[in-house]
Amino acid sequence: MTPLKYSAFCSLKTIDDLECIEVKHPKFNAQICLQGAQLTQFTHRDKGEFVWLSPSAQYKQGQSLRGGVPICWPWFGVLDKNPASISEAVLSNKHAHGFARTQIWKLVKINESVHGVTVELELTSNPVTRAIWPYDFTLRCHFHLSDELSIQLTTHNLSDSSFTYSQALHTYLQVNNINNVRISGAHQHTYVDALDHWQSKQQDGHIQIQQEVDRVYLGAIDYGFYDGKNTVNLKSNSHSSVVWNPWINKSKTLSQFPHTAYNTMLCIESGNILDDAVTLKSHERHCLSMTLTKD
Template sequence: MIDFIEVHNNSASAKIALQGAHIFHYARKDEKPLLWLSEISDFEVGKAIRGGVPICWPSFGMNNSDLPQHGFARTSEFKHLATNEIDANTTEVILVLKHSKETLALWPYKFELELKVTVSDKLTMELRTTNLDEKTFKITQALHTYFSISHISDVRVKGLDKKPYLDALTNEQLTQNGDIVFEKEVDRVYQEVNEQILLKDKDRTIRIKNEGSSSVVVWNPWIEKGKRMSAMRDEAYNDFVCIESANAFDDFVEIKPKNSHTLKAVIS
């Protein structure tokens, strides 16, 4: 079993694993969880949790063949720096990962990666990368958020109309027309995103607002791929949609020595 931090205040509750600084539960008081978590997910050292908010860093997808898919942060042990009770409704948790002999063998740069999680009536995630090296490096990254939904047929994603996207299944560059609905596998990287995104379900609307990025990934594995995925029931694709706050493809980040970049997502 991996170690985790549990937060309760007057607004909400959350659980954050030290491995991967992985938020795997967030719910406002007396409401259903906002995040989806697989009932059969592994909570084992070295295995990524299926659901919640995995951190993909310093590489998102398979952009760097020398690194594990989605990078090494999601299975690395973060250090708990602080938990601050801002007020009765707001709690802040800060976790940090620094370069080590193991990370330098995978990725030859010195860095500090800090996640600040603010648990209130909103869930705020701020992922800050600081370059501690003497040379510039590039990163792609994502807060790979799994949202809990009533049923895949009941949801639509608003706020991406007319946005260009890469269809990762066909490698085509296309333009979104209207809302996104789910009737098959969807794996798309939207670009030029600067508006709030809405995930409309039959009984609630989830709002996602990003800063420090202009790309968003929308993903659902559907039936066949869902059956092939680890730590997930065959029918689980009905229960979640991933809307991922990202710096992907052309939206990569170049960080000079002693400089920082913050990817921020606010979910409400």
């Protein structure tokens, strides 16, 4: 472990209410908030911005920032759209996307080299989480920052009983113009349309964003699209994912979100959602991973 005060590239920075790890490497700049283990910036020297952060993002305790890669855990979205084994276990605090994104995580280790930086953060069950969700656990989030961005989220069940959870790496991607984006990889995959009474449909050809889109795609999918400068590729080990853009009207209702921001962002979220939720026996582990590259 490299203590933060002896780090060559990393330092601790306070922005409004939140402490963040700031990374200044010869290849890239990055920022990770300890609240929620939320990566909010990854800007490569040659390849530009990898993730989108709202220009009106607020660094406040108890709320997730709009942008970057929020961690949704131990449930995704609104609670009543999760399997009963998840929704019936929750005791309180039934806000969307669970509690991990508003908890303060602990820095476990930093490794550095001329090639990149890895940062590992940890969240363990505590009196606050047990009042919401009655299980003991450890969450480890591992960030590998180099010429690509890779995130692994590992859940370890420390309870004496099994539990079920859903999750997502809620990745906001920077795009040049949403009207020109054509997303490949999902052809002939089934998706659930959250905007059409949760009906199951089949994707035909590329995904195009010409209106509000909120879909859960089923199956392992490697996504790709052109962002106006580079070809962007997103790969994960999950069998469910979300494609989301709020478009015009929804943008006017969102917090920390300028009304025209839908033009330059796109969410592709690697996860374990709906019937793809994970059940862990006592002392089992599961890892959700995502890698973002630009060609």
